[in-house]
Amino acid sequence: MKRMATISDVADAAGVSRQTVSNVLNTPTIVRPDTRQRVEEVIARLAYRPHASARRLRTRKSSTIGIRLDPMTDGISGSVLDRFLHALTEQAAERGLRILIFTAAGPEDEIVQFKRLIDGADVDAFVLTSTFHGDPRTEWLIENGHSFVTFGRPWGIDDMSDENHLWVDVDGSAGLRAATEHALAAGARRVGYIGWPVGSGTGDDRRRGWQSALVASGVTDVALLESLQVAANDTVVEGGAAMLRLREQVPGLDAVVCASDSLALGAMMNNPHALPVTGYDNTPVAAALGLSSVEQCLGDVAAGVLELLMAESAAGAAAGSGAGAGSGGAAGESSGGAAGERSGDAAGEVAGDGVMGPQADDPRHRLVIPRLVVREMVVPGWSPE
Amino acid sequence: MKRMATISDVADAAGVSRQTVSNVLNTPTIVRPDTRQRVEEVIARLAYRPHASARRLRTRKSSTIGIRLDPMTDGISGSVLDRFLHALTEQAAERGLRILIFTAAGPEDEIVQFKRLIDGADVDAFVLTSTFHGDPRTEWLIENGHSFVTFGRPWGIDDMSDENHLWVDVDGSAGLRAATEHALAAGARRVGYIGWPVGSGTGDDRRRGWQSALVASGVTDVALLESLQVAANDTVVEGGAAMLRLREQVPGLDAVVCASDSLALGAMMNNPHALPVTGYDNTPVAAALGLSSVEQCLGDVAAGVLELLMAESAAGAAAGSGAGAGSGGAAGESSGGAAGERSGDAAGEVAGDGVMGPQADDPRHRLVIPRLVVREMVVPGWSPE
């Protein structure tokens, strides 16, 4: 392992000064083309790479984003955050950013970790997941003026439009509307809903999606709407129990849509007539059982998160220069969200095209439209009674 | 966000020199106790934190470990690596290390990423997972003299004892032996095995565990042993098919142990007589279905990985100084593996205590003994025919 080449080595070898090499790397436009080419050749020949720590020391930027690795959310859907992390890492690399992960025992401890990482100049922004209303973490970050983006809306009435709070989220309502409409289009009339207890922003949002589709199809009887939905905590066992209740209280049940794959798996276990069941999150479990499921397009979410972050830091840097701040991230040529896609899924048909919602032009948040992955339920040995 | 305090600020405020402050932080023993205390008070008062990048520039160490985020291994057991990552991050923090994640399109691309991260001084060691025989990644790392530890043995005959290749692994053989012995102790006589096709080091190792337990219990008939095992790729569907075959070819089947929770889930779907089924990895799915499963003790694995890494770097640094290299990591007071434990699991009984295997004293690799988590199968609505 021989000594790394430094910027001075390159400068000497190319017969220019350090700063010119630096310019070739950071501000290529101000270097004369022939000089630039000469320097670039030397860089390639010596396999020179700037020393990240030295650069960070000088620029006071780490080009690193911190994200907490959530404690295992026991459910099956825990893997959603892992997939998001994967998409985020992949797209961050394309933009020259690094992802540093950390753990914390709880929200308060997470703030301690924030301090540690910021003070040490380890990271210059955070991505938060699983935020909740009145979350102390976002409050602290805003108060202390640190960059962050959350995956998930702040459900508080006032937070939602807080201009200091950047967020990206998936439009769960649209996802469940699509799932419900698909069931209706397939001929179902009574489409039941197994969701989470009232009170969680995410859960209520999803329920609204199901409900709006039913209402739009002509189901306006409030009592009927009420009986078509049951609430359960997000476990397989509760999902199973919920399915029993639903079948009992709705005689002509045609199909069921669920707020999660965990609930859907539970429902499938008490599904002797093989009613179509739709889950949410498109986890491996749904794929294994042949359940239709709402796919969150985490690649798009990750892209949105990074764009918001880069736009913010660019805006902060340009506060004073007259250059247009609208150009945002320069390295975005590979967008389109194809990166994080799970390809080759056999049961291809898709409804909803995964584009950004109407808020796409709002510089402070982004709502990603999920898409429905339709599958045939083919469960070996799962025969009706 | 006011300006960060630097080491000089602390020095001035405490009436000492920069270097003394540095010593308080890095070599407290050589500072006179009263001076040290005075400096420490100022550090606390100013909330001083060393600037990580500056330190890294000078010391040429990043105190950061790189690990590739594997592409989603579609199966249910994919979460094992996520849990490992979580445990690793947690324990790394306790030792003052950071974890940087990255992605790669394949082994060759991963090597490109290695280069990128090392040249930029972003990381000074790697943790590899899912290694295989003749893995180009480990070859490259060894050739170029970079530190790394693999989670998983190099199954090649010669690699295994390669002194440049540090590894930590879980003793899958012991895990399946424990699972099988537990079934035998519960009165089962014909314990079948659903495993992966011959050829994978890990899979063959697990099969040996099951077989050795059966042989020890007196099953020596080769033909019988042969008929008691079936092979399947690691999917739920194949697991289900394998269960059907096994039931067909073994009349008095009493119990089944599997090489993974995916296979076990498949088996459960074709298990009308509710035979006891045991999985491997103790995933949320196993917990949800009430399957017994072999828990890999990833906290211990993570601890082992970090200890090997730190021991190596300490040894590298001490190559020349007479100080005892045996002390290893100084910050290990919180060991015992309690960190990564999933607490509050209802069905507590445990066999095998998770201690290190006989290789515990070998400085180059470590074999962690897994433990069997025993559960009652209580699957709602899953009634025998």
Added chain:
DNA sequence: CGGGGCAATTTGATCGATCAAATTTGCTGT
């Protein structure tokens, strides 16, 4: 022919820490 205007390049200082060597302090023994 001199110099204004502008682009391209170079120079010196700096980021915040640690290393290596020099210096001061404190203690011991005779």
Added chain:
DNA sequence: ACAGCAAATTTGATCGATCAAATTGCCCCG
């Protein structure tokens, strides 16, 4: 009282990059 010596502390240099300001080179016009 002081040499001798170790412990404690300080000083100057350095890691590899970028920033800000100074310099050089070039073209064109009066």
